[in-house]
Amino acid sequence: MSTAPAGNRSGRSVSRQVLADHVYEELLASLMDGRLEPGTAVSIDGTARDLDVSPTPVREALARLEHTGMVRRVALKGYRVAPLFTREDFAELMEARLAIEPVNARLACERMTPGQLAELEEAVSDLKKAPRGPSFAEYRDYLEADERFHRLIAEHTGNQFMVSAYSALGGQVQRFRLFGGVGITDAEYAISEHQAVLDALEAGDPDAAAEAMAEHVRRVRGRAIADAPAD
Amino acid sequence: MSTAPAGNRSGRSVSRQVLADHVYEELLASLMDGRLEPGTAVSIDGTARDLDVSPTPVREALARLEHTGMVRRVALKGYRVAPLFTREDFAELMEARLAIEPVNARLACERMTPGQLAELEEAVSDLKKAPRGPSFAEYRDYLEADERFHRLIAEHTGNQFMVSAYSALGGQVQRFRLFGGVGITDAEYAISEHQAVLDALEAGDPDAAAEAMAEHVRRVRGRAIADAPAD
DNA sequence: GACGGGGCATTCCTATAGGATTTGTGTATG
DNA sequence: CATACACAAATCCTATAGGAATGCCCCGTC
Missing domain, CATH: 1.10.10.10 (Winged helix-like DNA-binding domain superfamily/Winged helix DNA-binding domain)
Incomplete structure (x- = not known):
């Protein structure tokens, strides 16, 4: 020095x-x-x-x-x-998300306070507003809002262990968003799916929230597999 | 030095x-x-x-x-x-186990090889043979076999992320076994519940395996709440 | 006897030194 | 031209030194 x-x-x-x-x-x-x-x-x-x-x-x-x-x-x-995902790794990650994130949505729906709901609304709002230009720098804000939405739901379960479980996945999810083949075209669809989850949470319907989250993850999986690059 | x-x-x-x-x-x-x-x-x-x-x-x-x-x-x-669990912490841990471990049992059931099944049989066998004397030193073998059983099921899902999620919980589960109020009396009941999970896995019935695991976790929760010490 | 202050020990935190091993390059040789 | 060897650089790993802060104990004073 x-x-x-x-x-x-x-x-x-x-x-x-x-x-x-x-x-x-x-x-x-x-x-x-x-x-x-x-x-x-x-x-x-x-x-x-x-x-x-x-x-x-x-x-x-x-x-x-x-x-x-x-x-x-x-x-x-x-x-x-850590190296790039193979298709198998991606399938495993989505399987794990399907096991954990709908549960998080259900629990969050049952326990969320109005203030926490407002945070989620802000995340979805940011998601809609975020520029989705072709450049990475602009795309960053979109990715950040996406990650924030899912993380907030995990935190709003009030269950520290579900937060830990999500955290074990969250970083990998983010890395996949960047490198795994889910492109900007994903955004158009994903926004409405996030909105559906938010709607169910606002309606206070835990079953609907869990199902909306599950559907979102399944659709992410489907879109990624559709245009995934080779291993 | x-x-x-x-x-x-x-x-x-x-x-x-x-x-x-x-x-x-x-x-x-x-x-x-x-x-x-x-x-x-x-x-x-x-x-x-x-x-x-x-x-x-x-x-x-x-x-x-x-x-x-x-x-x-x-x-x-x-x-x-890390400090002892409060009742709330324990409830959160069991909630998380209920979200994760039945899924692990289901996935393991669908994918397990005969060799892996043998490992589980050995764990249950060790569980039955382990001395359950009042001393900690003897009880240790029982705890080790218990932890091993659950960990093997997580690993046999073939899903690295479910292993990570379980690992985030596994240590805490073990700590609770030691200090959280689940005593030696727990063993008598837990053995039959482990056997039930194993039976479902051997039968190749994923739904039954998931339900048996869920039932096991629920009963652990019930027993612990019954004779849990004060916070 | 109770209370406050000073010095000593402990502890965390960061930087630095040096040993062991791997990696890359340049040169000499077949 | 290709290959092998030697030297140099980089890298990981562990130990040690020392600064800063905290805690503790003893002692003096009221």
């Missing part, structure tokens, strides 16, 4: 945040919006240099990220971004 | 395993069989001294463990074993 201290020993004590947390957030963001493509090696020393920190916090952040499935670690070879 | 190097720099190159892995396994075992009770602080430097390693691998192992929910981390205060 020669030129830029960039640390915190001289600055004010904003240092009340651990560097490993910062590194984790930074890497997660890079993974979520596609800056780090599947298969890329994530060098410990390298990212340490990039972020102007020592390898130790990077090591800790990567250990946490590994458990999300977004990076893989080989014992003495280092970390690399 | 004054007296015992205990490391690997002098020994033969068995060092082809990373120390952090060893520390992780060690801590996990301590958590799973009750040597580390809820609320206990897990000092980084302390465990490093205990295991004759430096703090760096311990730090990495704990970062991984945190994601399992078995230890909690407070930003600049360190790690401690």
Whole structure:
């Protein structure tokens, strides 16, 4: 660290945040919006240099990220971004979503407060407003709102374990949205499906909410399989 | 490190395993069989001294463990074993198990090979043979077989994401078996319920397998609520 | 006897050093 | 021209040092 201290020993004590947390957030963001493509090696020393920190916090952040499935670690070879899905992986992911997300929708419907419902409405609204241009940068807002909608439903179950279960999937879902063949054409259909889920939640009908969510996941699966690239 | 190097720099190159892995396994075992009770602080430097390693691998192992929910981390205060469940936590855990484990049983039933079925039979057999004396040490074998049964079903779904989802719960389930009020008396009933799940799997009836698993979880919930201690 | 302050130990956190191994490159040889 | 070897660079992994903050205990004072 020669030129830029960039640390915190001289600055004010904003240092009340651990560097490993910062590194984790930074890497997660890079993974979520596609800056780090599947298969890329994530060098410990390298990212340490990039972020102007020592390898130790990077090591800790990567250990946490590994458990999300977004990076893989080989014992003495280092970390690399988890490889692209095969068709089988995608089928497994959708199967798992079908098991978990309709339950989340049902539970959320039974317990949601008006304020939480408003958050969901905002997510769907953002989804509709988000630009869906051909460029990645614009598409990002759409993806963010999509992910937010599903995550909020998981959180509004009030069940910490369902949140954990969804989180185990959520990152992979996001990665698939980016690289798995679901393209921008998906958006037109997906918006109405999200709206259907929201309608059922607003109506307070748990069965309908679960079914609408299940239908959404099935349709995502169907669209992706239709125009999925080769393995 | 004054007296015992205990490391690997002098020994033969068995060092082809990373120390952090060893520390992780060690801590996990301590958590799973009750040597580390809820609320206990897990000092980084302390465990490093205990295991004759430096703090760096311990730090990495704990970062991984945190994601399992078995230890909690407070930003600049360190790690401690996750606290005991409240009744609400327990209800949430059972709700999540009801959402996930019957699905696992159904999928496993549809796809399981004879060899995998034999593994399950062995787990149930071990469950019956395991001593259920009043001492913790003896009870351990029973708990291990119980956990193994459920984990094998998750793995035999052939769906890596359902395995992840179960893993997010599995550790907590095990911790609850130890500390949550489900006592040895549970064993007598649970064995027949496990047998019922196994019977359905052997019969190749997915619906029955899912229902048997759901019934098992519901009964575990019922028994625990019956004689649960106060919060 | 009760309360407050100072020093010491512990602990977390980050940086740095160095050993072991792999990888890549350049050169010499068949 | 292709192959093999050697050296250099990068990388992972572990240990150690030291700063910053917290907690604890003892002691002096009211």
